[in-house]
Amino acid sequence: xxxxxxxxxxxxxxxxxxxxxxxxxxxxxxxxxxxxxxxxxxxxxxxxxxxxxxxxxxxxxxxxxxxxxxxxxxxxxxxxxxxxxxxxxxxxxxxxxxxxxxxxxxxxxxxxxxxxxxxxxxxxxxxxxxxxxxxxxxxxxxxxxxxxxxxxxxxxxxxxxxxxxxxxxxxxxxxxxxxxxxxxxxxxxxxxxxxxxxxxxxxxxxxxxxxxxxxxxxxxxxxxxxxxxxxxxxxxxxxxxxxxxxxxxxxxxxxxxxxxxxxxxxxxxxxxxxxxxxxxxxxxxxxxxxxxxxxxxxxxxxxxxxxxxxxxxxxxxxxxxxxxxxxxxxxxxxxxxxxxxxxxxxxxxxxxxxxxxxxxxxxxxxxxxxxxxxxxxxxxxxxxxxxxxxxxxxxxx
Amino acid sequence: xxxxxxxxxxxxxxxxxxxxxxxxxxxxxxxxxxxxxxxxxxxxxxxxxxxxxxxxxxxxxxxxxxxxxxxxxxxxxxxxxxxxxxxxxxxxxxxxxxxxxxxxxxxxxxxxxxxxxxxxxxxxxxxxxxxxxxxxxxxxxxxxxxxxxxxxxxxxxxxxxxxxxxxxxxxxxxxxxxxxxxxxxxxxxxxxxxxxxxxxxxxxxxxxxxxxxxxxxxxxxxxxxxxxxxxxxxxxxxxxxxxxxxxxxxxxxxxxxxxxxxxxxxxxxxxxxxxxxxxxxxxxxxxxxxxxxxxxxxxxxxxxxxxxxxxxxxxxxxxxxxxxxxxxxxxxxxxxxxxxxxxxxxxxxxxxxxxxxxxxxxxxxxxxxxxxxxxxxxxxxxxxxxxxxxxxxxxxxxxxxxxxxxxxxxxxxxxxxxxxxxxxxxxxxxxxxxxxxxxxxxxxxxxxxxxxxxxxxxxxxxxxxx
Numbered sequence: 001x002x003x004x005x006x007x008x009x010x011x012x013x014x015x016x017x018x019x020x021x022x023x024x025x026x027x028x029x030x031x032x033x034x035x036x037x038x039x040x041x042x043x044x045x046x047x048x049x050x051x052x053x054x055x056x057x058x059x060x061x062x063x064x065x066x067x068x069x070x071x072x073x074x075x076x077x078x079x080x081x082x083x084x085x086x087x088x089x090x091x092x093x094x095x096x097x098x099x100x101x102x103x104x105x106x107x108x109x110x111x112x113x114x115x116x117x118x119x120x121x122x123x124x125x126x127x128x129x130x131x132x133x134x135x136x137x138x139x140x141x142x143x144x145x146x147x148x149x150x151x152x153x154x155x156x157x158x159x160x161x162x163x164x165x166x167x168x169x170x171x172x173x174x175x176x177x178x179x180x181x182x183x184x185x186x187x188x189x190x191x192x193x194x195x196x197x198x199x200x201x202x203x204x205x206x207x208x209x210x211x212x213x214x215x216x217x218x219x220x221x222x223x224x225x226x227x228x229x230x231x232x233x234x235x236x237x238x239x240x241x242x243x244x245x246x247x248x249x250x251x252x253x254x255x256x257x258x259x260x261x262x263x264x265x266x267x268x269x270x271x272x273x274x275x276x277x278x279x280x281x282x283x284x285x286x287x288x289x290x291x292x293x294x295x296x297x298x299x300x301x302x303x304x305x306x307x308x309x310x311x312x313x314x315x316x317x318x319x320x321x322x323x324x325x326x327x328x329x330x331x332x333x334x335x336x337x338x339x340x341x342x343x344x345x346x347x348x349x350x351x352x353x354x355x356x357x358x359x360x361x362x363x364x365x366x367x368x369x370x371x372x373x374x375x376x377x378x379x380x381x382x383x384x385x386x387x388x389x390x391x392x393x394x395x396x397x
Numbered sequence: 398x399x400x401x402x403x404x405x406x407x408x409x410x411x412x413x414x415x416x417x418x419x420x421x422x423x424x425x426x427x428x429x430x431x432x433x434x435x436x437x438x439x440x441x442x443x444x445x446x447x448x449x450x451x452x453x454x455x456x457x458x459x460x461x462x463x464x465x466x467x468x469x470x471x472x473x474x475x476x477x478x479x480x481x482x483x484x485x486x487x488x489x490x491x492x493x494x495x496x497x498x499x500x501x502x503x504x505x506x507x508x509x510x511x512x513x514x515x516x517x518x519x520x521x522x523x524x525x526x527x528x529x530x531x532x533x534x535x536x537x538x539x540x541x542x543x544x545x546x547x548x549x550x551x552x553x554x555x556x557x558x559x560x561x562x563x564x565x566x567x568x569x570x571x572x573x574x575x576x577x578x579x580x581x582x583x584x585x586x587x588x589x590x591x592x593x594x595x596x597x598x599x600x601x602x603x604x605x606x607x608x609x610x611x612x613x614x615x616x617x618x619x620x621x622x623x624x625x626x627x628x629x630x631x632x633x634x635x636x637x638x639x640x641x642x643x644x645x646x647x648x649x650x651x652x653x654x655x656x657x658x659x660x661x662x663x664x665x666x667x668x669x670x671x672x673x674x675x676x677x678x679x680x681x682x683x684x685x686x687x688x689x690x691x692x693x694x695x696x697x698x699x700x701x702x703x704x705x706x707x708x709x710x711x712x713x714x715x716x717x718x719x720x721x722x723x724x725x726x727x728x729x730x731x732x733x734x735x736x737x738x739x740x741x742x743x744x745x746x747x748x749x750x751x752x753x754x755x756x757x758x759x760x761x762x763x764x765x766x767x768x769x770x771x772x773x774x775x776x777x778x779x780x781x782x783x784x785x786x787x788x789x790x791x792x793x794x795x796x797x798x799x800x801x802x803x804x805x806x807x808x809x810x811x812x813x814x815x816x817x818x819x820x821x822x823x824x825x826x827x828x829x830x831x832x833x834x835x836x837x838x839x840x841x842x843x844x845x846x847x848x849x850x851x852x853x854x855x856x857x858x859x860x861x862x863x
Binding site: 082085086088090091092093094095096097162163166185205229241242243244264265266284285286287288290303304305306307308 | 440455466467510511512513514515516518521522525526528535536537538541543544545546547638639640641644653801802805
């Protein structure tokens with residue numbers, strides 16, 4: 001495929017850094033490394049830039065989480081989002097229209113009050129909203145599903161394709177080489193060190209291999225001999241035809257396991273999750289979840305009744321039990337760093353890639369990234385974060 | 398449902414005005430007969446758009462019917478009493494002040510929004526609001542229309558073979574499968590026969606009895622309707638999914654179909670041609686012109702210019718002349734390499750054939766003339782209708798979906814989907830890129846699908862019995 005920033009021809013035989021996967025994690029980390037003076041970086045993708053979850057996600061951006069770990073990483077990322085268009089010299093259509101976490105139950109409302117107090121103590125931008133406040137902000141909501149909420153006025157959403165392209169082009173300006181239609185089939189190792197990758201176009205030596213392979217990241221880890229308690233799962237979304245504006249904010253509806261926003265064009269974009277983790281590597285969408293999503297969104301926004309769908313699609317992610325990203329290296333495997341397990345990867349990428357590149361270049365561990373190390377999974381220390389849209393395993397039906 | 402047009406008429410309201418339609422006509426046909434040429438406006442530049450493809454594929458004719466937006470005029474039969482409105486444009490689609498956006502088009506090239514205001518985020522955010530306001534043409538259904546949608550009932554069906562598309566090939570495949578003993582569900586939107594109904598003059602091409610496509614299709618439709626093994630469902634095949642072979646929406650019903658075998662008979666698309674103004678009302682694809690003439694019984698224009706890249710433009714020219722449309726010229730870049738037999742009948746009707754390429758449509762709200770360029774320079778050809786004729790492209794969405802569902806992965810190996818499909822998915826007719834496939838071929842494909850379904854059911858019962 002020929003695209004701006006994507007190289008034609010075959011990759012070279014040797015690089016300082018080889019990045020597996022040209023999604024937003026791979027492209028942003030490659031850009032941040034190049035910005036810090038790392039030369040000879042290749043990003044390899046078996047399909048096209050942003051072709052996996054980076055081009056299939058819900059585009060939402062916030063830092064109003066409940067745990068210090070998540071708030072630390074995602075608040076840095078949110079600040080990066082506000083400067084991203086200027087830095088990458090492309091309008092990524094970041095829309096700071098606000099991000100609303102909707103509570104529908106007393107328990108969720110209690111969490112909102114607690115989280116809001118925490119946000120105030122940490123200086124994180126967030127406002128606590130009563131039932132009436134929420135309805136004043138989004139009158140189209142079904143009042144029966146609204147108990148209250150938290151809104152982050154500086155949160156919002158961006159255009160995922162624009163962000164992928166902006167990182168791709170900014171990286172290319174700094175000398176990053178991106179190759180598509182190159183399938184990585186294995187890793188080369190020597191004496192406990194990853195020394196390169198095997199690809200459909202031949203072997204490539206690498207000083208450092210970075211695993212940002214998204215839904216395929218567990219294969220890459222396995223080639224390095226790394227097994228972590230993670231699974232690959234499928235998520236689905238839908239988008240309607242353009243509708244008159246009724247929703248300015250990004251929104252997470254915890255009770256529906258859903259997240260949504262309305263684009264400037266008027267399309268309503270929303271995804272909801274199943275009550276169990278859908279362990280699948282297929283990117284085929286399913287009928288039962290489409291019906292479930294449509295029913296839920298019409299229940300939350302009654303005016304959507306009768307609206308027509310434009311598309312419905314699926315994407316895959318890898319995830320740990322705590323849904324937090326897995327970033328860093330493991331002992332005894334040198335020359336190999338992962339940034340995977342992302343479920344909130346779109347909003348987290350600008351921050352995480354900045355910190356990870358700094359860590360790689362300086363050799364000094366980042367205190368913000370440290371809690372997300374793969375070691376936590378080996379040692380069974382999961383991050384407790386209660387503000388996620390997360391399958392509970394309990395089906396109320 | 399048949400294509401017969403009884404002489405009786407029905408009436409509907411178009412933007413407050415009373416319009417008459419012949420019974421059996423669609424909104425698109427009736428509005429064309431009434432002289433309405435602008436049916437909607439484009440999203441960004443608000444360029445006028447009109448009747449273009451005739452088969453619900455181009456998106457140039459969505460109207461709001463009884464409060465429900467997005468109804469394709471070209472496919473919606475007039476029942477009588479509807480309240481019909483256009484959707485885009487202010488104060489109306491007929492005269493839209495935002496048409497000024499097209500004048501500024503050089504500033505608003507594709508992707509312009511990604512280059513604006515990168516250093517001034519607050520301005521970018523403000524600009525986004527303005528763009529949303531201008532472009533935000535989307536409408537929600539009126540409450541009573543939404544209630545009708547909500548009233549849809551869910552059903553499920555279990556058959557041996559589901560055939561998608563009731564054109565000539567789909568009809569033949571349905572009969573083949575049913576004759577083999579299979580329980581067949583034929584899903585088709587509108588009158589059985591599909592585009593074959595608009596081809597009354599193609600004798601002997603696909604039917605070994607020497608009938609035209611229309612006569613062959615009507616004969617097959619009668620047999621299908623009388624065959625106990627075939628159930629016809631007048632509805633829209635939505636998609637195939639993991640775990641559900643086909644979802645069909647049919648007049649207030651939503652039907653999940655389970656079928657071991659599927660016959661994909663989804664036909665093909667006309668392909669537009671690239672020239673300035675190719676989106677103006679009055680520039681139509683060949684199938685649309687044939688539908689207006691032969692199904693809607695409406696004269697597609699007064700004076701036509703036919704642009705063609707294959708022999709079909711010569712056939713359409715003869716049909717236009719028969720329908721009382723004068724033809725300024727046939728424009729064919731490869732005119733010199735065509736068989737003389739094609740152009741001879743046109744010479745008798747004094748229709749010149751020009752070896753030239755279309756360059757630009759003149760006309761503000763529709764077609765006034767077409768500029769063409771040949772070896773001897775540029776010529777201006779008068780007409781209110783430009784007919785675009787090219788080789789068709791298979792409607793292959795469903796077969797790709799089947800391919801990926803069977804492969805279990807949307808990143809399955811590249812290559813021909815047909816080659817990769819299992820024997821329980823059969824593609825027939827122009828959906829397979831085989832326009833010259835005969836009725837006999839399609840019938841045999843239907844039989845094959847029925848046998849595959851039987852084998853699949855046999856395998857399934859074997860595995861269930863210990």
